[in-house]
Amino acid sequence: MSALFGGGFLLLFLGFFALVIVLIVVGVVQNKKRREALTAFAGARGWTMRESDPSLVGRFGGHPFDTGDSRRATNCLYGSHDGRHVVAFDYQYQTTSGTGEDRRTTTHSYSVVAMSLGTVMPRLAVSPEGAVGRFFGRLTNKDIELESEDFNRAFTVTADDRRFASDVLHPQMMQMLLQWPGLGWRFEGDSMLVIRSGSHQPSEIDATLAVMDAITDQVPDFVWRQLKGQ
Numbered sequence: 001m002s003a004l005f006g007g008g009f010l011l012l013f014l015g016f017f018a019l020v021i022v023l024i025v026v027g028v029v030q031n032k033k034r035r036e037a038l039t040a041f042a043g044a045r046g047w048t049m050r051e052s053d054p055s056l057v058g059r060f061g062g063h064p065f066d067t068g069d070s071r072r073a074t075n076c077l078y079g080s081h082d083g084r085h086v087v088a089f090d091y092q093y094q095t096t097s098g099t100g101e102d103r104r105t106t107t108h109s110y111s112v113v114a115m116s117l118g119t120v121m122p123r124l125a126v127s128p129e130g131a132v133g134r135f136f137g138r139l140t141n142k143d144i145e146l147e148s149e150d151f152n153r154a155f156t157v158t159a160d161d162r163r164f165a166s167d168v169l170h171p172q173m174m175q176m177l178l179q180w181p182g183l184g185w186r187f188e189g190d191s192m193l194v195i196r197s198g199s200h201q202p203s204e205i206d207a208t209l210a211v212m213d214a215i216t217d218q219v220p221d222f223v224w225r226q227l228k229g230q
Helices: 002-045 131-140 151-154 163-170 170-176 202-218 221-227
Strands: 048-052 069-081 084-097 104-128 155-161 185-197
Touching: 002 048, 069 202, 084 202, 104 163, 104 202, 104 221, 131 185, 151 155, 151 170, 155 163, 163 221, 170 185, 170 202, 185 202
Parallel strands: none
Antiparallel strands: 048 069, 069 084, 084 104, 104 155, 104 185
């Protein structure tokens, strides 16, 4: 009986080990194919690709750039879109929990697309809303309430300048953004960023840039003139 149990355990262990090896190989192959697709995407547009760029790790602030360890930016694409500088990259960081034998390391992965706007913007962030986030946002007075209750239920808005947030998030803008209830974006420095969990495919970069164009096109002309000191 013990021999059978020992043999069964060995087979189970070998099966598990083989599964781990298969998953690793599949992951390597998928990453290779994705990197090749991103390289082709960059080449077709006259963009540049780098496997990694440490300077991007500290270029932006806020979540997810201000937390964790072993931060890195990989699969970095640099180019121009409608005359604006663009960078798209994978961002990862690690967190640890527990101690001793229970110590665990978790890797967090994000897709980042950043587009230069040619002028410094007051910080404004629009994030998908949740009931808990809405409650604490109102409790701490950090969640800016706008005229549309549908929009307030769908998104959390934080900004350094409430008047700027109100000017940018006018009724037409809010109505448009309700088409993309899962979209999170922000103005930071001279850039607009769209960040989400996971990693992007080439087609998603184009789709994200199209959405970013739609949002910036809805920013009123008088706001751009004020920002540029005109």
